[in-house]
Amino acid sequence: MTPSRDSVHDSLYGYLAEKGLRRTAQRDAVIAAAFSTKEHFSAEELYVMARRMNDSVSRATVYRTLPLLVESGLLRELDLGGKTKVYDPNFLEHPTHNHLVCLDCKKIIEFEDQNIELLENCITRRLGFSPKNKMVKIEARCDELKLRGSCSRRPAESGI
Amino acid sequence: MTPSRDSVHDSLYGYLAEKGLRRTAQRDAVIAAAFSTKEHFSAEELYVMARRMNDSVSRATVYRTLPLLVESGLLRELDLGGKTKVYDPNFLEHPTHNHLVCLDCKKIIEFEDQNIELLENCITRRLGFSPKNKMVKIEARCDELKLRGSCSRRPAESGI
DNA sequence: ATTTCTGCAAACGATTTGCACAGGG
């Protein structure tokens, strides 16, 4: 299910090579950390995870590596309403998924929809552009919470 | 076309009154500034504009007023890919519009689409939620730029 | 009179950067 770490490595290091950039133990650790989870994470959280794989990784390296991962398309940067941006490692497996954020419990549900995808492409072309990244964010309130006064949903649920 | 400033004032001060908050000259200036344009603006830009209307307005007051405007629904906070968030005063006139951002020239095109709107509502209900805010951001590249090597579009164009 | 608002300046916190050394090709 998870894309093999090797394919992620190949993909990024292919990208790095094109730019004349080098392979290092620290970048390996950051990549391994980023794809060791399906959860969204902040830069700081990635720093902690990467440090567990290789304690020579510094915060600066994490902050310098993150943009490379985003530009190469391995990771997607998202603003889901929290105080910092988060990074989503699930775009390799689900390149067109979108997000619903519950305003009550802050839970995030990922969903895919082929129809929206299609409409986005049409709209973009009609305006004279070629689509690159499309993102939908829906902020909503939990019906169950409104009815029962508490939200029973479990954190790990994903609509994918 | 622009909603009368009075209606904006009424709307916000209605909201403020509900919360036991007060009407002040500084808030008036910030509101007037925010709705003196159809362009997106940053907090700092709003500060400059508000100061032109009343030079007693401080940066702190702008930063304290901005969340009130967002929570009351008058202004929408957007992450369009720049380094800071921007605020969009056009949601009063076009409550469901979305954004396309050109990766080449950074121009922003606003568009509305009833079909996407509908799909977002369906998806949200299907997942057991009631939609509150829905946003679509499309990042794209200008076809004309690709063909001609330069982007001839003018900054003020809006797809609404 | 009571409470909210304000400007100021200091504090904050996430991110970025300059530097000198380490290490990949």
Next chain:
DNA sequence: CCCTGTGCAAATCGTTTGCAGAAAT
């Protein structure tokens, strides 16, 4: 070797906050 990458600590920059006085109700 040469040049990129690194950790460290300092710098940056947008935003937030504590405070004492000003102003709204």
